[in-house]
Amino acid sequence: MNYTVSKISLSELDIFRADAPESLSWLSVFVLPVWLKVWWALFGAGHESFIHVVRENGKVIGIAPLMKTGEAVSFLGGTDVCDYQDFVIAPGKEKDFFSALLDDLKKQGIRSLDLAHVRPDATVLNFLSPFAAEKGYAVESVKEDVSYEMELPSTFEAYLESLTTKQRHEVRRKLRRFTEEGDIKYRFISQEPELSTALETFFRMFVDSRQDKAAFLTDKMKEYFKTLVGALAGAGLLRLGVLELDGKPVAEILCFEYQSCMYLYNSGYDPQYIGLSAGLLSKVMAIKDSIEKGIKKFDFLKGPEPYKGHLGGREVPLFRCRIDIK
Secondary structure (H helix, E strand, C coil): CCEEEEEECHHHHHHHHHHCCCCCCCCCHHHCHHHHHHHHHHHCCCCEECEEEEEECCEEEEEECEEEECCEEEECCCCCCCCCCCCEECCCCHHHHHHHHHHHHHHCCCCEEEEEEECCCCHHHHHHHHHHHHCCCEEEEEEEEEEEEEECCCCHHHHHHHCCHHHHHHHHHHHHHHHHCCCEEEEEECCCCHHHHHHHHHHHHHHHHCHHHHHHCCHHHHHHHHHHHHHHHHCCCEEEEEEEECCEEEEEEEEEEECCEEEEEEEEECHHHHHHCHHHHHHHHHHHHHHHCCCCEEEEEECCCHHHHHCCCEEEEEEEEEEECC
């Protein structure tokens, strides 16, 4: 077979996504060109875009969405806002892809790969790491964080039955109490003119609900969120969930829907309604809405917050993989 490796720009990545959406495995929202372009525009300073495409007899078999710093490469994107990443490869072509890529990276003077974060099912752990070890390269994979996810059943009642007895009782009790306070409504917003107003409310709730979130939401991070929301809305992936009580927003969650999976990216609630568990119930209502729409998976994403397990999430370890090329 004739394998070639070439460097492409971020704008060219859009072309590959549009021309061959099914032949390559774009496994999560965090590897999509629309996501990576937003991150690069805001946080790419100090790095070199190092995206490479591997072709077999002229046909693309994989893409390496990387950036370069000195003699090291990492995934294009930061672990603080990109929960997990991976390479984009045609199924069945993983070994061929990594063989060609590693040889090319070595020729270009790359001495190390620092790949974070990756899931247990990532090609990084299942193909790249063992292949690199076979070549005699030093490989280290360390668990650094956790994510939570769950498969969704066909009905909300079936979901409730899947919870532990204690948690099922708690969810039903909190839903009943919240309902008794007035008229409740949960809906997703994804378009203007409501989106801008809802987003400003989200920022306020995001900051007010947790002190650490207030420190996280710098002016630059706020600009990133605004740009990301606009870009994902334009791509049809945005789902900004709003929980209302008597017409007043009391909690909001920032979600993205991709490949029948609902990603819960971030959230906030009005502290005035903490006694009514508004923050937790916004997630419950998002799960209910997702089930009713036929979505198959709910991803709570990165972080060890206890509510994720309480609501049925299954822990998924996230790893950092380091490879030294000799």
